[in-house]
Amino acid sequence: MRKNTLEKTVDAFKRGDETAFDVLYEATRIDVYYVILTIIRDPMLAEDLMQDTYMKMIEKLPEYEARGEFKAWLTTLAKNLALNAYNRRKREITLDYEDNAPLFNVVYPDAEKRYEVKGLLDGLEPVEREIVIRHALLDEKHRVIAEHLGMPLGTVLWKYRQAIKKLRKQGGFPDEK
Numbered sequence: 001m002r003k004n005t006l007e008k009t010v011d012a013f014k015r016g017d018e019t020a021f022d023v024l025y026e027a028t029r030i031d032v033y034y035v036i037l038t039i040i041r042d043p044m045l046a047e048d049l050m051q052d053t054y055m056k057m058i059e060k061l062p063e064y065e066a067r068g069e070f071k072a073w074l075t076t077l078a079k080n081l082a083l084n085a086y087n088r089r090k091r092e093i094t095l096d097y098e099d100n101a102p103l104f105n106v107v108y109p110d111a112e113k114r115y116e117v118k119g120l121l122d123g124l125e126p127v128e129r130e131i132v133i134r135h136a137l138l139d140e141k142h143r144v145i146a147e148h149l150g151m152p153l154g155t156v157l158w159k160y161r162q163a164i165k166k167l168r169k170q171g172g173f174p175d176e177k
Contacts, residue, residue: 007066014061025054028071032078039082049085053078091138120170128163131156 006027013020032053037046056077064073121129127149134140134148146156 006070010061010064010066010070021058024070028074031071031075035075035078036082039079039086045085046082049078049081052081056081120167123166123170124163125159128159128166131160132163132167135160 006024009020009023009027013024029050033046033050036049036053037043040046040049053074057074060077064070121132124132130149131145134145135142142156142160143153146153149156
């Protein structure tokens, strides 16, 4: 679709012509999909993000100023949503107890490992548990944890050390070397 025709369709959609959305979708869907897929590399998630992109487009359309670059504007929305999703996925923990067993110095069959890890963490106060998980598993800096919890850095460091001592007493962490 030519730029002028696309811009006219955008104007029609802004004025309330709902059939214009179908035309916009058909003219841009392939570009939007592949921008997202290039970043995410997951076809199912790309389709979800594609829907989110068009919802965001509808939300942000009043702010769009026609300069003949609607497709570029829309694919930028798609790219930003995909990058946000990609970054969120990077921060998610997929905890495989078998891979993380050395962290707790315990090696058991799967069911026993899960029970042991849960038991070790259940022995901590909620704040200690959160600090240990954030630092040991999520690899967050103590400063970031302190900011998130609204605590002084010294308090977070002290609670972390106390939690590690408790875990050592339970046999969950090796002694310091």
